[in-house]
Amino acid sequence: MSARLELPQVHALGPARLIAGLDRFQRLDLAAHTRVHPPLPRPTRDNLLDLAERVDLRGRGGAGFPFARKARSALAAADRSGTRPVIVVNGAEGEPPSAKDRMLLARAPHLVLDGACLAAAAFGAEEIVIGVAAGSPGEVCVPAALDERDLPCPARTVCLPERFVSGESGALIRGVNGFAVLPPAVKARAAEGGTAGVRQRPTLLSNAETWAQLAVAARLGPEAYAAVGTIAEPGTVLLTVNRPGAGPLVVEAPFGTGLGEVLSACGLRPGEGVLVGGYHGGWLDPVDAVGAPLSRAGLAERGGSLGAGAIVALPAATCPLGEIARVATWLASQSAGQCGPCKRGLPDAAEALATLATGADGPAALEDLRRALGGARDGGACSHPDGTARFVLSALEVFARDLEIHVAGPGCGRPVLGVLPLPRDEGTSLEVDWSRCAGHGLCGVLAPGLVRLGPHGFPSSTSIPVAPWQEHDARRAVNQCPALALRMRRPERASDRPR
Incomplete structure (x- = not known):
């Protein structure tokens, strides 16, 4: 099994519910799943909605929206339109430090499918769609699990690009519908159907853990489910x-x-x-x-x-600002590039952070950083700019002492160890060959949202992350550089790696 298909390890503090059996099995196929988990009940529509409300089941993908409220909205839209809803499992986990949905789809896929099938049967769904990241274990494990079981309706797996924004619900649904996997420019609720739903149907979408939790709650009942946790x-x-x-x-x-x-x-x-x-x-x-x-x-x-x-x-051995700057640069390259905060705010913030991390021009860089983040908050077409700003601003508060050192002088002197996880293939980048660059500044004109020029007309960075929406400008800068000082570096493909 390749490095990208390594299966995350698990540990339980208290009762093992979602990871039950994974201390004995590397992966629960249907036979092992039925030995570990008791038979699945078949609740009615009203009973399943009541169960989700009594245990206050909320989305585990980040937003924490009540599942029952979302389900009622989708069912009401289906009743009004005379159509059947679509069930979507969001397994496109594009965030490097998160592996829980990847683990479930790889090691306990039937528990996730149990929850989706419960809802499909109770709500009369037309289809189940499971979105997974291309190259992830779920690309192999989910279709294998679907082939093992009887399903209440047709089901299919959709592979999505392994990018941060692919896990945004609107982007995932666009991908399922065959469009570019980007957050829609106009926010709309998938539960209402129309252009926001799968094939314009009312769509009930939750992440993999949420569906697994629904299956656990159905087996335990509300009282036993609530025996742990808080009131x-x-x-x-x-x-x-x-x-x-x-x-x-x-x-x-x-x-x-x-x-x-x-x-x-x-x-x-x-x-x-x-x-x-x-x-x-x-x-x-x-x-x-x-x-x-x-x-x-x-x-x-x-x-x-x-x-x-x-x-x-x-850990104390690494430079906090350097770590934050690495992630901010990656997040800027992962944006959809559909609004000002993503096109300019996040790249400007990443550049200011990188300058701060080196200890150069600290006061001006800090002012530039706060200005860029202020423009990114609450002004984006999706939650990506606001979430990135929250990540960076909270770091400035927690690492205030380190920030003061970097603003006042040459920096803290600690190396950047790369503790904050990022993908092994960090994406396409525009590389500057300093031995050739003559400071013509044409690249800053041809790719103004990508290349930032320093006070002497040279690019301020030798390696510039390139988002998909920036590739046209990057190629134009490479092709027209009079000194032939630019080149595109693309990530290594899985097929190119030694086995």
């Missing part, structure tokens, strides 16, 4: 704990479990700060992190967010 947030939650030098560990823990307990169980310390919620989440300082309960309400009290449940503890 306000019953049940368990999947967390992806990132470990430097090791693969991610997917931990199942009851809601309300202390973040410090989770870190300790994984052999980690809070270090300089802890990121909770992934690259659209926020940072907690070490003191707050140790005592923080892992629940939506508990983290909100500390200015944090559970998001998709991704956790990274930053």
Whole structure:
């Protein structure tokens, strides 16, 4: 099995529900799944809606929207239009520090399909669609699981580009419908159908963990499901704990479990700060992190967010600003490029952060950074600019001491160890050959949203990430550079790697 298809390891703090049996089996095929999990009940439409409301089942992809409310909206739209709804499993996990949905679709796909099939049968669905990232284990494991079982309606797997925005619900549905996998310019609810739904049908979309949780709740019933967790947030939650030098560990823990307990169980310390919620989440300082309960309400009290449940503890040996700058640059390259905050705000913020990380021109760079982030917040066509701004601004607060050192002088002197995970193939980039560059500045004219020129007319960076929507300008700059100092570097393809 190739490196990209390595299966995430798991650990339970408390009862193992979603990861039950994975201590004995690397992957639960249908035979193993039926040995681990009891028979699945067949609730009616009203019973399934009532169950989801009684356990307060919410989306586990980051937004935390109530499942029952979304389902009722889709069913009402289906009744009005005389059509049948479509069930969509969002497994396009494009966030590098998160592996929980990838783990479920690879190792326990039938639990996810149980939840989707429950809803399809109870709600009279026309189709089940499972969206997975191209090259992920789900591309192989989900079709194999579908072939093993009887289904209440037709089902298919759709492979989507492995990009951050592919997991946005509107982008995923556009991909299912055969369009470019980008967030729609006009926000609309998939549950209402129309242009926002799969084939214009009312669409009930949730991420893989949400569907698995529905299957667990149906088997346990509301009282047993709520035997762990908190009164306000019953049940368990999947967390992806990132470990430097090791693969991610997917931990199942009851809601309300202390973040410090989770870190300790994984052999980690809070270090300089802890990121909770992934690259659209926020940072907690070490003191707050140790005592923080892992629940939506508990983290909100500390200015944090559970998001998709991704956790990274930053050790003291690495440069915090350098780490944040790496991720901000990657996030800027992952945008859809459909609005001003994505086209200019995020690249400007990434450039200012990179300048701060080197300790050069600190006060001006900090001012540029805050200006760029201010323009990115609440002004984007989707949540990507706002989520990126939240990630960076919370880092500036938690790492304020390190920020002061970088603003005042040459920087903290610590190396950037790459603790914050990014894809091995970080995407296409525009490379500048300094031995050839003569400072003509034409590249800044041909690709103004991509190449930024320094005070002497030379590009301010030698390696510039290129988003898909920027490739035309990048190629034009390469082709017309009088000094032949530019070239495009594309990511290594999986087929090119040694086996």
